[in-house]
Amino acid sequence: MILSPSLLSSDFGRLADELAALETAGLSWVHWDVMDGTFVPNITYGQPVIAHLRKQSRLFFDVHLMVERPERYLHEFVDAGADMLVVHAEATPHVQRALAEIRRLGVKSGVALNPHTPLSVLDYVLDDADMVLVMTVNPGFGGQSFLPASYRKISELRAMINARGLSTLIQVDGGVDPSNTAQLVQSGADVLVSGSAFFKFPPYAERLKAFEAAANSVL
Template identity: 80%
Template sequence: MILSPSLLSSDYGRLADELAALEAAGCKWVHWDVMDGSFVPNITLGAPIIKRLRKASKLFFDVHLMVDRPERYIGDFVDAGSDMIVVHAESTAHVERALAEIKRQGVQCGVALNPHTPLTVLDYVLDQLDMVLLMSVNPGFGGQKFLPFTMRKIEDLSAMIKARGLKTLIQVDGGVDPDNTAELVRRGADVLVSGSAFFGFPPYAERLKTFEAAAAKA
């Protein structure tokens, strides 16, 4: 299990310090929620902030674009130092084109699905994905409750990936905490995104151990 703490719940006034603290705590990934105020209601941060902070961190930058027509910004986020760029299937009419462009620029790619979006939209792109992000809340806000039907969706996606002999990672984002971690991992989740349930319980090293201990029970 890889834990990717979501900076959406961090102290935005101290992002460089937060990244350093995550690294010191033993985290390997960090999740950037990029929101445009159109695809989702809120506005968060953009490529210039990520680019500036890339110089201060060795963490794997897991960048989740919750923006309309993300293909317009792929070059910016590659240049900013993203290690993985995830676009929403619902945000563009040209998902395959966006994924191909991310790959062409040498960055890992993923597709995110909103809770109601069926797995069938992945049929013709799954083979080119490094990761699928399953939203377990409706995107745009932190601190929401986990939607229980996501458990079956994780299991179904895991079966699809295994049937094709792929190594595509499954990421789950929304309402993730130590109480549901074991079940998420048991169903097939590889990467867990946690915001308020992580940042709200310092010290970070101890909170990471709590998640890892829960995952070990899967």
């Protein structure tokens, strides 16, 4: 299990300090929720913020683009220092092209699905994705409650990936905390994104241990 804390719930006035604290606590990934105010109602940060903080962090930058027509910005986010770019299947009519371009730019590719989006949209693009992000809340704001129907979706996605002999990661984002970590891992999740359930419970090293203990209980 990889834990990727979402900076959406961190202290925006101390982002550099937050990244340093995550490294010190033993985290390896960090999740950037990039929102444009159109695809989702909220607005967060963009390429300049990521580029500035890239110089100050060795963490794996997992960048989730909640923006309309993300293909317009792929090279800018790669230049800013993203290690992985995740685009929404609902945000572009050219998902395969976007995923192929992300890989061409030299970083990992991911595709995200909103809660209502069926797995069938992945039929012809799954081979182009290094990771699939299953949204377990409706995207746009932190602190929402996990949608229980997501467990079945994650299990079905794991079966689809295994049937094709792929090594595609499954990421889960929305309402993730230690109380549902075991069931998420058991359902097939590899990467867990946690915002308020992580950052509101310092010290970070101890919170990481709580997630890891829950994950290890079913491994």
